[in-house]
Amino acid sequence: MKDFNLNLDELKGKSKNPYFVPDNYFNELPTRIQNKIMSESKKQIWGIHIFQKVASQLALGFMIVLFATTAIISVDFILSNRTQKINDGFFSRETEIDASEFSEEHFINMLLNDKRESLKTKEIETKHYINYLVNENIDYCLLMNEMH
Amino acid sequence: MYEYSDKELLDLFSDNEKRNYAFNLIVRKYQEKLYWHIRKIVIRHDDADDILQNTFVKVWKGLDRFRHDSKLYTWLYRIATNESLTFLKQQKTKFLLPLVDYENYLNETLESDEYFNGDEIQRKLQKAILCLPEKQRIVFNLKYFEEMKYDDMSEVLNTSVGALKASYHHAVKKIENYFNED
Numbered sequence A: 001m002k003d004f005n006l007n008l009d010e011l012k013g014k015s016k017n018p019y020f021v022p023d024n025y026f027n028e029l030p031t032r033i034q035n036k037i038m039s040e041s042k043k044q045i046w047g048i049h050i051f052q053k054v055a056s057q058l059a060l061g062f063m064i065v066l067f068a069t070t071a072i073i074s075v076d077f078i079l080s081n082r083t084q085k086i087n088d089g090f091f092s093r094e095t096e097i098d099a100s101e102f103s104e105e106h107f108i109n110m111l112l113n114d115k116r117e118s119l120k121t122k123e124i125e126t127k128h129y130i131n132y133l134v135n136e137n138i139d140y141c142l143l144m145n146e147m148h
Numbered sequence B: 001m002y003e004y005s006d007k008e009l010l011d012l013f014s015d016n017e018k019r020n021y022a023f024n025l026i027v028r029k030y031q032e033k034l035y036w037h038i039r040k041i042v043i044r045h046d047d048a049d050d051i052l053q054n055t056f057v058k059v060w061k062g063l064d065r066f067r068h069d070s071k072l073y074t075w076l077y078r079i080a081t082n083e084s085l086t087f088l089k090q091q092k093t094k095f096l097l098p099l100v101d102y103e104n105y106l107n108e109t110l111e112s113d114e115y116f117n118g119d120e121i122q123r124k125l126q127k128a129i130l131c132l133p134e135k136q137r138i139v140f141n142l143k144y145f146e147e148m149k150y151d152d153m154s155e156v157l158n159t160s161v162g163a164l165k166a167s168y169h170h171a172v173k174k175i176e177n178y179f180n181e182d
Helices: A003-016 A025-087 A089-101 A102-137 A140-147 B006-012 B016-042 B043-066 B072-095 B099-112 B118-131 B134-144 B150-157 B161-181
Strands: none
Touching: A003 B118, A025 B016, A025 B043, B006 B016, B006 B072, B016 B043, B016 B072, B016 B134, B043 B072, B072 B099, B072 B134, B072 B150, B099 B118, B118 B134, B118 B161, B134 B150, B134 B161, B150 B161
């Protein structure tokens, strides 16, 4: 290993760098690097300049889009609320169920009950009148004659 | 011509009026060292030229943020090394080459390189170096050709001195085996 290190050192001392470059390469390189940096900063400045020019238009456009979006969302929200009131699934379903529960038999029973109730009320009212006439000692025939 | 120290160059760069002048001096001071470092990694002159230019563009952009806790020259070497390794990675992805094929590709590049005029032994040594893994190759080149101190190399490659010494030792052994095989 040591011998080989010596050989490597010998090899290094024997010849110079085996690679070489085109003529004047290192003389021209600083100028080329400066040019590259200049062109890169020009690109950057151009980008910033363009952005500054269109920034106000972009802001205006953005505001219009924002306004339009807000308007569309608001209108949509209002319309959806109205529709909900008219077509509320719960109410229409309940109505359907109630209507389906009615039948002809229900209807007849309901009418008969109504008639019975009115007869009962009339009976109570008559009793009440008779009691009143008896308590006040009023002659019914005389009362009828005077009324006619 | 008077050669400024790194500290003088950085002080000059911090002065807004002398910024371009200072950068130009930095380029002139380090262009050759960085070029040869990059060239030995990527082999082709045109690739080395592109990488070197990109390296200095990055240096220009980052010099404001350069922290003085590391040396300017190790910082420059670190950027150049990272740019070179990124380039190699892109090449492998571009040509979908596995590691072994990429070594062959670099060997072929060396064979056809019009900017290589080494003798037979030099060519053989370069081929042996190209057989090393990337990081080991960089360690070998920095130590053998550029005679960089291990401490500085440690800053460049962000690796411990012990690991670098071991890496160099292995690299020498592999090159020795390469020479003995033929």
